[in-house]
Amino acid sequence: MSVLELDHVTKTFGQGRLAVRAVDGVDLAVDQGEFAVVMGPSGSGKTTLLQLMGALLSPSAGEIRIDGRPLAQLSNTDQARLRLRQIGFVFQSFNLISALTARDNVALPAALAGESRATRRDRATMLLERLGLGDRLHHLPEALSGGEKQRVAVARALVNDPPLILADEPTANLDSSSGYQVLHLLEDIAVTERKTLVMVTHDHRITTVADRLLWLADGQLRDRESDFATTSDPVCGMEIVIERAATHRQVGATTLHFCSQVCVDRFDADPGRFTSHLERSRS
Amino acid sequence: MFSFAARNLGKERVRLAISVGGVAFAVMLIVLLRGLYVAYETKVSDVVERVPAELWVVQRGTADFFHSYSLVPESTGDQVAALPGVAAVHPYLARQVGFSLRDEQTLLYLVGFDPADPVSGPPEVVSGTDRVAPDGIVVDEVFAANHDVGLGDTLTLNGFDLEVAGVSRGGDMVMYQYAYVTTPTARNVLSMPDQNNALLVQLAPGTDPESVAERISSLSSQLRVRDTDAMVAVNQRVITDSFLPVISVLLVIGFVVGVAVIGLTIYSAVLEKRREYGVVKALGARSWQLTAVVAIQALLAAAGGYLVGVGLAVAGRQAAERWVPAFVADIVPGDLVRVAAATVAMAVIAAVIPLARIARIDSAEVFRA
Numbered sequence: 001m002s003v004l005e006l007d008h009v010t011k012t013f014g015q016g017r018l019a020v021r022a023v024d025g026v027d028l029a030v031d032q033g034e035f036a037v038v039m040g041p042s043g044s045g046k047t048t049l050l051q052l053m054g055a056l057l058s059p060s061a062g063e064i065r066i067d068g069r070p071l072a073q074l075s076n077t078d079q080a081r082l083r084l085r086q087i088g089f090v091f092q093s094f095n096l097i098s099a100l101t102a103r104d105n106v107a108l109p110a111a112l113a114g115e116s117r118a119t120r121r122d123r124a125t126m127l128l129e130r131l132g133l134g135d136r137l138h139h140l141p142e143a144l145s146g147g148e149k150q151r152v153a154v155a156r157a158l159v160n161d162p163p164l165i166l167a168d169e170p171t172a173n174l175d176s177s178s179g180y181q182v183l184h185l186l187e188d189i190a191v192t193e194r195k196t197l198v199m200v201t202h203d204h205r206i207t208t209v210a211d212r213l214l215w216l217a218d219g220q221l222r223d224r225e226s227d228f229a230t231t232s233d234p235v236c237g238m239e240i241v242i243e244r245a246a247t248h249r250q251v252g253a254t255t256l257h258f259c260s261q262v263c264v265d266r267f268d269a270d271p272g273r274f275t276s277h278l279e280r281s282r283s
Numbered sequence: 284m285f286s287f288a289a290r291n292l293g294k295e296r297v298r299l300a301i302s303v304g305g306v307a308f309a310v311m312l313i314v315l316l317r318g319l320y321v322a323y324e325t326k327v328s329d330v331v332e333r334v335p336a337e338l339w340v341v342q343r344g345t346a347d348f349f350h351s352y353s354l355v356p357e358s359t360g361d362q363v364a365a366l367p368g369v370a371a372v373h374p375y376l377a378r379q380v381g382f383s384l385r386d387e388q389t390l391l392y393l394v395g396f397d398p399a400d401p402v403s404g405p406p407e408v409v410s411g412t413d414r415v416a417p418d419g420i421v422v423d424e425v426f427a428a429n430h431d432v433g434l435g436d437t438l439t440l441n442g443f444d445l446e447v448a449g450v451s452r453g454g455d456m457v458m459y460q461y462a463y464v465t466t467p468t469a470r471n472v473l474s475m476p477d478q479n480n481a482l483l484v485q486l487a488p489g490t491d492p493e494s495v496a497e498r499i500s501s502l503s504s505q506l507r508v509r510d511t512d513a514m515v516a517v518n519q520r521v522i523t524d525s526f527l528p529v530i531s532v533l534l535v536i537g538f539v540v541g542v543a544v545i546g547l548t549i550y551s552a553v554l555e556k557r558r559e560y561g562v563v564k565a566l567g568a569r570s571w572q573l574t575a576v577v578a579i580q581a582l583l584a585a586a587g588g589y590l591v592g593v594g595l596a597v598a599g600r601q602a603a604e605r606w607v608p609a610f611v612a613d614i615v616p617g618d619l620v621r622v623a624a625a626t627v628a629m630a631v632i633a634a635v636i637p638l639a640r641i642a643r644i645d646s647a648e649v650f651r652a
Contacts, residue, residue: 047650056565056647077569084567095562095649099294100287108287112568156566168650 002029002065003164003196004053009062011048011219022048024219025062030212032163033194035187037206040216046200047168049216053198054087054166055079066164084113088157088195090186092169094149096141096156102128102148103137106155113160120159127155131185147178154185158195165189167199171206183209218244234274235263251275284572287563288579291556298548299584305544306588306626307595312537313622314596318612320530324522325613328515329453330461333406336373336483337492339514340499343507347517348377348480357477359502366498368490373402375481376469379459382440384430390459391426393440395469402483405463410434411449417468419448423460441472455611484508538625541588545633549581553637557644565646573641578634585630589623 011023022045030036040046051057052064055071064071066086074082083089088109096105103124110120128137131151141149150170157165167186171179187209190197199206200216207213215222218241229242234256245257247264251271258264267274292299331339340363345353357374364372376395381388396404398414405413405421411434413421420440422432427450432438436447445464454461470476486495496508509517553560560573596614603610 051647051650054565056650080564080567080569082567083565087567089565091562091649093649095558097287097291097559097562098556099290104286104290108563109566111284111287112563112566112572 001032003032003034003067004028004030004198005063005065005068006053007063007065009052009059009064011045011052011057012060021219023052023059026219026221028214028221030196030198032196033190035190035197035209035211036199036214037210037212038198038200038214038216038221039202039204039207040200042202044216045219046216048219049221050166050168050198050200053164054089055083084109085160086162086164088160088162088165090150090153090157090165090167090170092172094141094146094153094173096149096152098141101138101140102133102144102152105141105152106159109156110159123159124155127158128152131155145178146174147181150174150178150182151185154182154189158189158193163196165195165197167197167201169201169203170199171201171203179203180205217241220244231257233257233259233263235266284575285579288576289583291552291559291576292580292583295552298552299587302545302548302584303587303591305548306541306585306629307591309537309541309544309629310589310592310622310626311595311599312540313534313625314593314614314618315599315612316530316533316537317618317622318596318600318614319610320522320526321615321618322611322613323457323526324519326453326456326611327518327522329406330456331514331518332511333453334403334483334511335485336402337486337510338484338496338499339375339509339511340482340484341480341507341509343505345507347521349518349521352378353480354475355479355482355506357479359506360479360482362502363482363484363499366495366502368487368495368498369484370487371485373397373400373483373485374466374479375403375483376466376473376475377403377480378473380440380472382438384432384438389430391422391438391440391462392454392456392459393469393472394461394463395466395473396463397466402485405449405451405461406453407451408449409452411447413449413451413463415448415463415465417465418443418445419464420445421449421451421463422447423454423462424450424452425455426460426462441474443468443472445472538629541585541626541629542633545581545584545588545630546636548584549577549633550637550640552580553577553640557640558649560641561644561646561649564644565649570642574638577637577641578630581630581634581637582627585626585633589626593619593622 006026006028009023009026010021013020013022026049038046038049048057052059066082071079097108100108103121106124106127107120110123125137128134131154133148133151136144136148144152170182174182183206186197186199189195230239231242233240236259238259240257240259242257246260248255248257249267258267340355342353342355345351360372360374363369378393380391380393394403401413409424415421420438427433432447434447438445438447464472486492492510499508500506564573600612600614
């Protein structure tokens with residue numbers, strides 16, 4: 001059964017000529033216990049996609065369902081309740097509350113959910129001990145290392161026992177060793193607790209532990225990176241997805257694709273400078 | 284939520300100190316001003332209430348003893364004394380007297396009384412005696428302190444030398460203080476050999492005051508009879524009309540200062556921690572929970588400020604009583620309850636703008652690195 005489903009989800013920012021499609025017609029279903037990783041370059045729409053999945057943004061088109069419930073049908077209050085009970089968030093910048101100890105940070109979502117003081121403290125203590133932070137219960141975030149902060153954040157994501165964990169670049173601010181530790185921790189959670197885990201990341205180390213690897217480029221999602229037809233912009237040399245190219249020029253039998261109007265203008269000003277290699281290969 | 288709010292507030296000690304200090308200043312100002320007002324209102328009513336007479340006979344048209352000058356012929360006293368239901372009639376001579384003391388002009392409110400039956404005499408003697416001789420005078424302790432006057436000193440009023448025989452308490456009216464001499468001496472000093480400023484009427488037990496008042500009024504169209512409550516009311520109106528507007532403005536300023544201090548400190552705390560509020564919102568906090576966090580912080584700052592402010596006001600009053608005898612402030616429980624309510628109102632009003640800012644926080648912001 002799919003815990004998370006996205007049907008033709010599109011998110012557009014701005015209007016008219018300034019409109020930007022951050023997420024473009026994404027279809028996705030993630031099953032219970034599945035560890036799905038979304039990779040892609042900066043600006044490809046990974047974080048926007050995660051915000052949509054987490055009911056923090058509303059799609060411009062399409063439908064998102066969590067446990068079969070369409071998010072669009074939920075009021076703001078119900079969406080907040082859903083985030084509290086059904087989703088655990090792990091952020092790139094940890095986002096711990098500076099005035100609260102590690103234990104109270106973990107207990108915070110349980111407090112928001114109305115759990116008793118004793119229950120939430122017991123649960124937070126148990127989680128932190130399980131994640132190897134039993135001796136850091138009463139430490140403020142400022143006294144914790146990056147890896148410890150992220151483990152506290154993972155514990156916080158788990159405290160209300162949500163079926164879905166959304167992680168945004170959880171290893172980006174960690175050193176190599178701490179990054180591995182957090183990756184294996186998340187893998188372990190997905191495997192042993194049958195949590196559905198969706199992670200967006202640049203971190204290629206994750207490819208070995210993920211159940212499914214997805215690629216996002218210019219807001220479009222593919223199962224494999226090779227599913228995108230790509231080419232190099234002849235002016236700047238950057239790799240671009242052909243169907244998202246700003247425009248193209250035909251040079252003989254060759255179609256040249258450009259990342260932006262800037263490169264097109266440079267090309268039009270002196271085409272020979274950028275097509276000499278084509279001439280040579282033809283001759 | 285309480286723990287989160289309290290720790291958020293306590294984490295920034297300097298900001299908390301500014302917030303509590305600002306509210307404390309406002310509360311102290313409000314408590315002392317209100318205390319000052321109550322104290323003067325009490326003073327004015329006390330000088331009337333402590334006189335053991337049920338009725339005051341004054342000249343028609345007399346408003347109060349501060350702003351108008353009542354003259355009642357001495358012969359009227361005999362007529363009133365003869366009326367049924369009247370147990371005793373005492374002459375009341377009381378008037379401001381300006382005089383020179385060590386080359387400085389000063390004022391006393393001179394009251395005549397009978398040392399053997401001190402109906403209008405000093406309320407409390409703190410040193411010396413109130414059994415004064417015809418050339419003796421009892422002065423208020425505030426006058427004595429302000430002018431460095433002590434027992435045995437001589438004051439010359441309208442050419443009459445009077446030796447300070449006693450020092451009393453409870454006769455300070457800010458701009459002048461009460462002083463007491465024998466009634467015959469008062470007649471000489473005030474040049475009122477056959478006139479009184481009022482007659483103090485004591486009734487026989489079981490007598491209806493209204494019927495006696497009617498009988499007295501029927502003696503002359505120039506007489507006006509008031510009971511003690513009415514006398515207190517007309518005298519208190521002096522304070523209400525002159526001080527209340529000024530004190531009201533100062534109270535409002537104190538309130539606004541309190542609102543501004545709480546509002547600015549809580550607002551700056553919200554701005555500084557908007558990302559954390561965004562995190563809490565993203566985690567699933569509902570609007571009322573975020574509202575509660577901000578409101579609790581404002582209320583805690585206000586409560587701390589209230590306690591410190593009341594403490595400072597009490598300490599300030601005690602210090603002032605010691606060093607500035609003219610300063611009086613009656614801090615009464617009812618006023619402390621009202622000031623507490625005003626402090627809660629400060630917190631509620633001050634929380635409005637930070638709450639509006641919280642409502643605009645975009646929880647999606649927390650995904651930014």
